Amino acid sequence: MRIGDAAAAAGTTPRALRFYEQRGLLHPPARTASGQREYGPAEVARVRVIRRLLALGLTVDDLASRAHRLDLLAEDRPWRCSATPGLDTFAPVVSARLATLDAEIARLTELRGRLAHHVATGGADLPADT
Amino acid sequence: MRIGDAAAAAGTTPRALRFYEQRGLLHPPARTASGQREYGPAEVARVRVIRRLLALGLTVDDLASRAHRLDLLAEDRPWRCSATPGLDTFAPVVSARLATLDAEIARLTELRGRLAHHVATGGADLPADT
DNA sequence: CTAACCCCTGACCCTTGCGTCAGGGGCAAG
DNA sequence: CTTGCCCCTGACGCAAGGGTCAGGGGTTAG
Numbered sequence: 001m002r003i004g005d006a007a008a009a010a011g012t013t014p015r016a017l018r019f020y021e022q023r024g025l026l027h028p029p030a031r032t033a034s035g036q037r038e039y040g041p042a043e044v045a046r047v048r049v050i051r052r053l054l055a056l057g058l059t060v061d062d063l064a065s066r067a068h069r070l071d072l073l074a075e076d077r078p079w080r081c082s083a084t085p086g087l088d089t090f091a092p093v094v095s096a097r098l099a100t101l102d103a104e105i106a107r108l109t110e111l112r113g114r115l116a117h118h119v120a121t122g123g124a125d126l127p128a129d130t
Numbered sequence: 131m132r133i134g135d136a137a138a139a140a141g142t143t144p145r146a147l148r149f150y151e152q153r154g155l156l157h158p159p160a161r162t163a164s165g166q167r168e169y170g171p172a173e174v175a176r177v178r179v180i181r182r183l184l185a186l187g188l189t190v191d192d193l194a195s196r197a198h199r200l201d202l203l204a205e206d207r208p209w210r211c212s213a214t215p216g217l218d219t220f221a222p223v224v225s226a227r228l229a230t231l232d233a234e235i236a237r238l239t240e241l242r243g244r245l246a247h248h249v250a251t252g253g254a255d256l257p258a259d260t
Numbered sequence: 261c262t263a264a265c266c267c268c269t270g271a272c273c274c275t276t277g278c279g280t281c282a283g284g285g286g287c288a289a290g
Numbered sequence: 291c292t293t294g295c296c297c298c299t300g301a302c303g304c305a306a307g308g309g310t311c312a313g314g315g316g317t318t319a320g
Contacts, residue, residue, distance in 0.1 A: 018298095034297085115187070133268095149308060189307095
């Protein structure tokens with residue numbers, strides 16, 4: 001499977017795959033004699049895992065620092081913290097992400113409230129610099 | 131008043147003032163014979179207004195396209211939509227910003243829910259690509 | 261006069277996850 | 291053999307709001 005097909009199978013683009021490889025999320029794949037990357041189903045599965053974790057808001061660096069555990073999250077395995085030794089290496093980054101999400105939601109909600117208030121009152125009470 | 135003092139008075143940096151000037155938020159100020167920018171209290175007030183609007187999430191481009199109305203928001207004036215003709219030129223951009231804030235809050239809240247769910251269940255149900 | 265700041269312009273750096281060329285080579289079909 | 295699609299690497303672009311030099315000049319106190 002060449003990069004275009006692998007990317008399509010994983011729901012992304014060749015550019016993204018090369019990018020993940022460059023950033024250490026994917027092991028350098030086998031190459032054909034002419035230098036073209038060759039992917040198998042396992043790598044495609046791994047890319048799918050990567051995409052889902054990214055969609056949850058984890059960063060490329062988060063995943064890169066735990067690249068050696070990424071295969072533990074393959075979709076065809078039973079993926080449970082209690083049943084998958086080593087999976088809990090993701091717990092810190094996930095809870096950190098949860099915290100930043102909460103902070104961000106709170107910030108935006110606060111902001112939304114102020115902005116709506118301005119509209120309602122005609123903006124007579126601009127807040128001080130925050 | 132030179133740029134450093136003006137920036138400090140407005141709670142920001144010289145770089146930001148030059149940036150606002152370059153982007154059309156500030157009129158080019160008077161210059162001394164040697165070319166140094168000279169600011170008065172009115173420009174400082176204007177910068178404060180700019181900073182507050184930016185803090186509310188409006189963009190530099192939003193403000194640039196309405197730069198001619200910015201002085202209407204000076205803090206020492208009574209700032210009311212109904213009493214300040216022309217102020218309503220900000221209404222569209224403010225309501226647009228409100229809409230994007232709502233969308234963003236909803237998105238993050240959704241994300242937070244999924245992430246928390248993963249933690250709770252051990253992540254056995256990864257969502258499809260979204 | 262000179263140190264110690266301050267200011268000037270222009271230009272590159274940052275963050276994130278890739279998109280988009282640019283220039284050159286590979287590979288199966290007609 | 292040629293067309294047409296795919297792949298390679300390397301490098302720049304983006305969005306936003308400035309930060310941070312680099313190199314050169316002003317200004318004011320001692």
